Amino acid sequence: MRILIVDDNASMRKVLAALFSSLGHQVVAALPDGSAVESTVQQTAPDLVCLDYHLPGRDGLSILRAIQTMAPEIDVVFMTASSEAGIEGKAADAGASGFIRKPFGQEQIIAELKAVEETRKLEKASAQRAASGGAARKGRRGTAVIADDNGSVRLVLKALLEESGLQVVQMVSNGNEAVVAAKAHQPGLLCLDVNMPVMGGIDALPLIKEASPQTAVVMVTGEADKTMVAQAAGLGAVGYILKPLRPAYVEGFIRRLFG
Incomplete structure (x- = not known):
């Protein structure tokens, strides 16, 4: 490098x-x-x-x-x-x-x-597959939406989800956009950043669950304090992914979530 x-x-x-x-x-x-x-x-x-x-x-x-x-x-x-x-x-x-x-x-x-x-x-392999119109390497597990205000996090998370067999149908940068994307796509998974402008993940979570009840919402955060984890779980989140993002951690989480 x-x-x-x-x-x-x-x-x-x-x-x-x-x-x-x-x-x-x-x-x-x-x-x-x-x-x-x-x-x-x-x-x-x-x-x-x-x-x-x-x-x-x-x-x-x-x-x-x-x-x-x-x-x-x-x-x-x-x-x-x-x-x-x-x-x-x-x-x-x-x-x-x-x-x-x-x-x-x-x-x-x-x-x-x-x-x-x-x-x-x-990330590079994911970008090359997307450019060539190829599918994710593993068997498809459904669709996903990513909501994070950081561009690099969105790119990395997209690569890791696609490596795990999910098709990322949209990436957005705030909670309002996440609610709209959830309603439009009804994804199997929505990765939701906790801290975002306009509307943060905790505020967007109940609106997402109302718009798409079957979507599994996973919080994405740099620091998973007990209060946030409990609050998110009470609002319907199925778990959380920690930043910085690591392939083994994300793949293991997706495997446990989808089988």
Whole structure:
């Protein structure tokens, strides 16, 4: 993969660059702050960005959102030593493909890269099948709608659902659109992000169940706190999928749900 490193610690940039190079990846640039991230992304076209949270001038979350807006196909591994409550969930909801807490060992970053690579392969295969008019690899299990305000999450989740044998008939970005899509398609599955603009997943859930009672609604979230899980279950959700999305986790969930 082509990798861009953004970290204000010179030693960390050097260590990561050496590690990635030893694994056969190409480090296209290493930046000490977020001031030139967008221009560097445009110039170097990385596959993955290793992004620190606390940076001079701009924090990593704002940079992550900017990257996802301009190029949702780029994976971002979010790195931080912060003990801030909920930061992992915030990064996942913003579209991070992976999360690493500092200090970390080489095994952790290697495992995270492998997970991202595995997901990228499935996403690429799904896009190629769609371009050629091909069907999902496995036996069809029905139709699905995806509701998430993050473009990269929608793309990854579409690939994982199709790999599991579901036909994704529509992808939307807020709860209002999810209700309309549920009524129009009556899908077997609807993946519903918890945090979305206009209308969030919890507010949309009862309206979706009213519009399409037979649809199995699965919440998608970066942080599954007990209150949210209980509330969603009480409103009719059949479970939840955690971000960052991982193929084995999603496939296992779909297998348990549909048999």
